[in-house]
Amino acid sequence: MLKRERQAFILKQINLHNRVLSSDLSTEMQVSEDTIRRDLLELSNTDKLIKVHGGALSKSFHSSFLREDIYQLDAKKMIANKALNLIKDGMFVLTSGGTTIIELARILPVELKATFFTGSIPAAYEYAKHPNIEVIFIGDKISKGSQITVGGEAIMKINSIKPDLCLLGVNAIDLTNGVTDNDWDVVQVKKAMVEAASKTAVLTITEKMNTCQKLKICEINQVAYLITEMDHQADLFKAYANTGIEIL
Amino acid sequence: MLKRERQAFILKQINLHNRVLSSDLSTEMQVSEDTIRRDLLELSNTDKLIKVHGGALSKSFHSSFLREDIYQLDAKKMIANKALNLIKDGMFVLTSGGTTIIELARILPVELKATFFTGSIPAAYEYAKHPNIEVIFIGDKISKGSQITVGGEAIMKINSIKPDLCLLGVNAIDLTNGVTDNDWDVVQVKKAMVEAASKTAVLTITEKMNTCQKLKICEINQVAYLITEMDHQADLFKAYANTGIEIL
DNA sequence: CATTTTTTTGCATTTTTTTGCTTGTTTATA
DNA sequence: TATAAACAAGCAAAAAAATGCAAAAAAATG
Numbered sequence: 351m352l353k354r355e356r357q358a359f360i361l362k363q364i365n366l367h368n369r370v371l372s373s374d375l376s377t378e379m380q381v382s383e384d385t386i387r388r389d390l391l392e393l394s395n396t397d398k399l400i401k402v403h404g405g406a407l408s409k410s411f412h413s414s415f416l417r418e419d420i421y422q423l424d425a426k427k428m429i430a431n432k433a434l435n436l437i438k439d440g441m442f443v444l445t446s447g448g449t450t451i452i453e454l455a456r457i458l459p460v461e462l463k464a465t466f467f468t469g470s471i472p473a474a475y476e477y478a479k480h481p482n483i484e485v486i487f488i489g490d491k492i493s494k495g496s497q498i499t500v501g502g503e504a505i506m507k508i509n510s511i512k513p514d515l516c517l518l519g520v521n522a523i524d525l526t527n528g529v530t531d532n533d534w535d536v537v538q539v540k541k542a543m544v545e546a547a548s549k550t551a552v553l554t555i556t557e558k559m560n561t562c563q564k565l566k567i568c569e570i571n572q573v574a575y576l577i578t579e580m581d582h583q584a585d586l587f588k589a590y591a592n593t594g595i596e597i598l
Numbered sequence: 599m600l601k602r603e604r605q606a607f608i609l610k611q612i613n614l615h616n617r618v619l620s621s622d623l624s625t626e627m628q629v630s631e632d633t634i635r636r637d638l639l640e641l642s643n644t645d646k647l648i649k650v651h652g653g654a655l656s657k658s659f660h661s662s663f664l665r666e667d668i669y670q671l672d673a674k675k676m677i678a679n680k681a682l683n684l685i686k687d688g689m690f691v692l693t694s695g696g697t698t699i700i701e702l703a704r705i706l707p708v709e710l711k712a713t714f715f716t717g718s719i720p721a722a723y724e725y726a727k728h729p730n731i732e733v734i735f736i737g738d739k740i741s742k743g744s745q746i747t748v749g750g751e752a753i754m755k756i757n758s759i760k761p762d763l764c765l766l767g768v769n770a771i772d773l774t775n776g777v778t779d780n781d782w783d784v785v786q787v788k789k790a791m792v793e794a795a796s797k798t799a800v801l802t803i804t805e806k807m808n809t810c811q812k813l814k815i816c817e818i819n820q821v822a823y824l825i826t827e828m829d830h831q832a833d834l835f836k837a838y839a840n841t842g843i844e845i846l
Numbered sequence: 847c848a849t850t851t852t853t854t855t856g857c858a859t860t861t862t863t864t865t866g867c868t869t870g871t872t873t874a875t876a
Numbered sequence: 877t878a879t880a881a882a883c884a885a886g887c888a889a890a891a892a893a894a895t896g897c898a899a900a901a902a903a904a905t906g
Contacts, residue, residue, distance in 0.1 A: 353651060387883070651893080
C-alpha cells in the first residue's frame with residue numbers, strides 16, 4: 351500500500367467514524383504503528399485531522415458539509431448500511447438528496463462500480479469522491495432550501511433515463527397518503543424520479559413514518575422497499591408489509 | 599513495446615485499479631524502473647495521473663482527499679476581490695470551477711442579486727449558500743479530476759444561454775497560444791463557455807501566465823479581462839494590454 | 847544512402863524517502 | 877501511584893528517486 355493511499359484511507363475512516371485508533375489502522379493496513387503515527391502527524395500538520403493520544407479525531411469543520419448537527423445520525427447510518435444491499439455492480443441508480451442519502455454516498459464500498467444520477471449537490475460531491483462510480487448530475491435551478499436541482503429541465507432529464515433503482519430520502523410516509531412532502535418543486539422532481547425508475551426504495555427514520563405532508567409524491571404501492579433504522583420485523587411495519595412493500 | 603503503448607497501458611491500469619506500482623509495471627512490461635519513472639513523470643506533467651513515491655494514483659483518487667490545502671490562497675483571494683468589480687446586479691454570470699472561482703463565490707456580497715450558471719459542484723455549493731443569487735447548475739457527467747460537469751449535454755446547455763459574463767479560472771495562458779489546458783473534456787466545456795458569453799474574464803495566478811498546455815480553449819483576443827493578483831501596471835502585462843485585453 | 851541529430855533506454859552513482867526497530871520518556875487511567 | 881499503552885528521537889536497512897552518462901535506436905537531413 352502506498353503512503354498516499356494509506357493517508358487517503360485514514361481520512362476516509364475519519365470522515366466516516368469521526369475518530370480512528372492508531373492500533374486499528376495499524377492492523378487494518380498491516381504497517382507498524384510508527385508509520386501510522388507518522389501519517390497522522392503529517393495529516394495533522396496539514397490540518398486534515400486532529401491528532402490525539404492513541405489516534406486522531408476529525409476536524410469538525412474539515413468536511414465541507416457539516417455532519418455534527420445531523421439529526422439522528424446513527425439511525426441514518428444504519429439505514430444507509432441496509433440500503434447498500436440493494437446496490438449491485440453495474441447498476442444505474444437515481445438518488446434524491448437528504449442527509450440519509452449522503453450517509454449512503456459516504457459508505458459506498460470502493461470496489462463498487464455503478465452509475466449514479468442525482469440532482470443533489472452534496473450527494474454528487476460525495477459520489478464524485480468515489481473512484482469507480484460514474485456520476486451524472488441532473489442540472490437545473492438549485493433550490494436553496496434543499497440543495498437539489500428542481501424545474502422542468504431536471505424533470506425532462508429524469509424522464510429520459512431508466513435507472514434500475516431510485517433511492518429516495520423522504521420526509522413523510524403513511525399508508526393512506528403514500529409518500530408526501532411540503533416543497534412543491536421538490537415534489538415534482540421526486541415524482542419524476544419514482545416514475546422513471548424500475549424500482550423505488552424509500553429511506554426514512556421511523557420518526558417520519560405514519561406522518562403526512564401536503565403534497566403527494568407517490569402512492570404506497572409504487573414503493574418497492576422501505577428502509578428504516580428499526581428491525582424489519584417490528585410491528586410498525588406489519589401493515590406496510592401487507593401492501594407488498596419489502597421492509598429492510 | 600513502444601513508449602506510446604507503454605503509457606497507454608499505464609493509463610489503462612490506472613483507470614482499472616486506481617493505482618499502479620512502478621515495480622509492477624517494470625516487470626509487466628519488461629523495461630527498467632527508470633523508464634517507468636520517466637513515463638509516469640510525463641503522464642503526471644500532462645495531468646493524466648498523480649505521481650507518488652512508489653508509483654502513481656488516478657486523478658479521481660487524489661481528488662478524494664487533498665483538497666483543503668489551496669495553493670497560493672492569498673493570491674486567489676486577491677484575484678477574487680478584483681473580479682467582484684465585474685459583477686453587477688441583475689447580471690447572468692457563467693463560471694467555470696477551480697479554486698479561484700470558489701474563493702470568488704465565497705466573497706460575493708450579500709446584497710448582490712444575480713444569476714449564476716456553473717457546472718462546478720463546489721462552486722454551485724458556495725453560490726447556493728448566498729441568499730440572493732439564483733443558481734443554475736449545468737448538468738452532465740462529472741469529471742472526477744476537476745469536479746465539474748463535462749460532455750455534450752453540458753455543452754448544449756451552455757450553447758443555449760447568453761450570459762453577460764464568463765468567469766474562467768485557467769491553468770495556462772500565453773500570448774501566442776491563448777488560453778490552454780490539458781484535459782480534453784474540460785477544454786470542450788470551457789470553449790463553449792467562452793463562445794456563449796458576451797465577455798470573458800480570465801482569472802489566474804501570475805505563475806500560470808506565459809505557460810502553455812496542449813489543448814486550446816480560446817485565442818487571446820477572445821478574452822476581455824485578465825485578472826491576476828499583481829498590480830495591473832506590472833511589466834508582465836504590457837504585451838497583453840497591447841492586444842486590447844483589460845488588465846485588472 | 848550516409849551521416850548527423852535527436853530520442854529513448856539502461857546503468858552506475860548519489861541522494862532522498864520510507865519504514866521498522868530500539869531506547870528512553872510521557873501519558874492515561876485503573 | 878502503578879502500569880500498560882502511546883510517544884518521540886534516533887538509527888539503519890531497504891526502496892525509490894534523481895542525476896549524469898553512454899549505447900542503441902529512430903528520425904531527420906543533405
